[in-house]
Amino acid sequence: MLSKNFISLLESMKSPYNEIYEDRDERIERREERRRERREDKFGVSTSSTDGTTTEVEGDSDFKIRPFIRAVEQLKSQVQSEIFNIDQTIKNRESGHQSASTYKTKFNAILEIILKINSKVDLIKDKEGRNLESNDLAEIKIFRGLYTTAANDFLAAQKEWSEKKLDDDTKYLSDLKDTDTNNFIQGANKAFEEAKAMLNDLIRNSQSVVGATGATGATGAADLATGETIKAGKRYTNDSKEGKIVIEVKKTIYTKFKKDLGDTSDWKVVYKSYPNVSGSLLGNTQAVIKGIKAGISGDYPDLKSDKGGDITTAFINAINKVTESKENTSGRLITFANFIKSKVNEGFDKGAAVAAMGVSSSSSSSSSNKSKSKSKSSSSTSSSTSRKVPEYSATPFANDTEGNKFRAWVIKTHADWAKTNSLDATGAKDNRYVRKAYQEFGEEYKKAASVPEAVKEAVLTNSELDTIKKKIEGYGAKAELKFTAADKQPCILFYSGKEYAFLYNTRKVSYTTEKSGFFQKLLGFKAKTFWGMYDSKTNIVKFPGGKAWDLKYVSKFTITEGLIMTKEESAKATKADELLTKMSDMIVAKFSETGFWKPFKGTFNDDEDAASIAFTKWYGAKIEDAYYNPALNRKNQLPASKAKDNLAKNFSDSGGFHLDTLIKKLYGSTSNDTYKWTIYKSDGTTKSYSVDTDF
């Protein structure tokens, strides 16, 4: 035991350097702490001061190189995997090999971007101690932009390629006709596709880790299985599948539509704490979704009839395709597309959107002219029919290049106007913005520039339009003279059933096919608009792809199939018609061929067994492979169309082309010996046949 005196003596002997040592320890500790912080800043990892273990730091406020590298590596592996898959498809000549090369090019392009990212990241890794946060915002933007482009392009290309391959596989299997084996193979394909989708989820997760979603720019909302819907009016938990999709959709909407709807009260409620958004799909979110559906329905006809606040596959597909708001500078990320070439959400109809939301903008004065004009136009648009009259006359440009030349001219000669009216240097040849510009400066442009013949040609006068209208009515269509909503230019609306067309005074013709109903939708049939140019001298309307029809047929709306299908596909449909006719003729002839049936005829009883066998053999040898299967194959190769639907009616009998029924008739198992059937041709016409099966 030490005495108190001895302890006090020891205290008095204590060196002042001890304090210095303590200071030094503290300094070392602080230095370590700072080092740790730097590491966290740069690599997104945190090193524990106690056990030295390294963990990832949560949060998306900083750019973290290590998770970023991991995300890039993840993406690279999947791109490589698809390249392997495509090469296998090509080399093995599997179904889908014809279109595989196109996708290989796409995946290779994505791989190039990834390699570019890798080389840049490697450089940065080598520069120890460099702080990316404070000085290198542009660099971060480039990284994130490149990554976002690569990831989005990959997900889109992979989806397209998978669907194409799956379609081709299904067609191939249906031709082989072995139901059990087909079911197993199709089940396997489905499981593999699901596994791939799970891999894609890894990419999406990585996107959020590297800050490529949320405030920094959404990459696109998650996919829903086809036909799946997330019902509005529910509070989904953030962790549920639905909740996660709702959150992604909200983030995507934020990035792409803030400029258009950011001043509405519903928007402000939904995005009050952005980037924190919930998985709820309640009133305000519903209103925003309704508004967006109305705003973009011009470009996405699938959404026209959808007035609800549900999240559907069509909605997700549409918002994923919409380019980001040009003025979205609040987010840290500028996508690569924006980085390289700014694009604007040109097709958004704010007036319709706000009307659909049932609220007014809280700061309408700040709305752009674009929005104002749209609001005005949407309210002034009226029509005696349900068809919406376009705002401005169609432009006469044959392609985007001609349109872009005009855009460039307007931007150069009327820069202020172009800026105020958000006219981009490049874009569609005939959207609202370029139409508006053409309305304003078209005449001046015609004089100033050397323009295509179609532009030089004078517009149709009112009396000429009247004559054409009468001509159209003479062809049997209903026609009305209309004026475009905003620029009050005359045009002819003509229609038959649910199909309609406009002939503008610029001679352009827009031809819209039947809108999709439930069954057409089920069969993949969608309403489509085709653009053509009317030549009053020849009365011919020319469409892209070298297709042209007399106005008479355009007015009768009998050209839909011709427009939807390529020349090769039309030829296939015609060939299928011929094969069906030919095989029916052959069957009729066979039943009239007394020599064929003679051996089976008996004085009292016919030998029906032998007759059936003989007929089946004849059918197998002469009909099935020579006519039936070729006709079926041609039908399967057609795109979703009425022609395909019509032809499909001939192949509903699982036992071949009326074979089972004819055999039953041969056995006399029905009361009537006459068998009648009808063939359905691609053009909708039918032809009936009958045979007497009592040989």
Add this chain to the structure above:
Amino acid sequence: MRNPYLGYNPVFESLSQQARKYTNVRINEDALKYEGEKSQKYLKLIIDNISSRIITFTASIPEKALRDAVLAKIDQGYKTLSTQAPANIDALIASMRDLFDQAYTEIGGSAASKDKLVPIYDKAKEGMELLMKAYENLKKKYPSEMSQPVSLQNCIGYLKSSIVSFTTTLEELKKKSV
């Protein structure tokens, strides 16, 4: 045809009647050929699919070190398969399946990847099981075609084609410094 020099023989009459009944029944060689082709098409589809899925799922492993290790294993496995001809299609398919299982085991053994990749590979495994069932079904339906040496030769041909494609792609990617 009745021989007038022979007496009536009921057995002969019955036989000739039977023969007459089937004079018009001929074996449809086209149909047989079609069925033969069909079984080969299915076989090709199954082999291509197994091979392609093994490669693509292995290539999609995110961690480079693990991916390279598993790809090397697959590469080696393919080389062995193409040089040591299996006795029959069953053995060939079992060996291919074994390659997939090896990849699965490697992933399961990786502490860094197993949590996120095993569920994905489980799903792919489901697909593999269904492909195996498709093959079993094919064997039941076309037993003779499946046991013919030419079918085995065809299968080896399909596999070799896959291997050539795999190696070429691997080389192409290496050239790009991936």
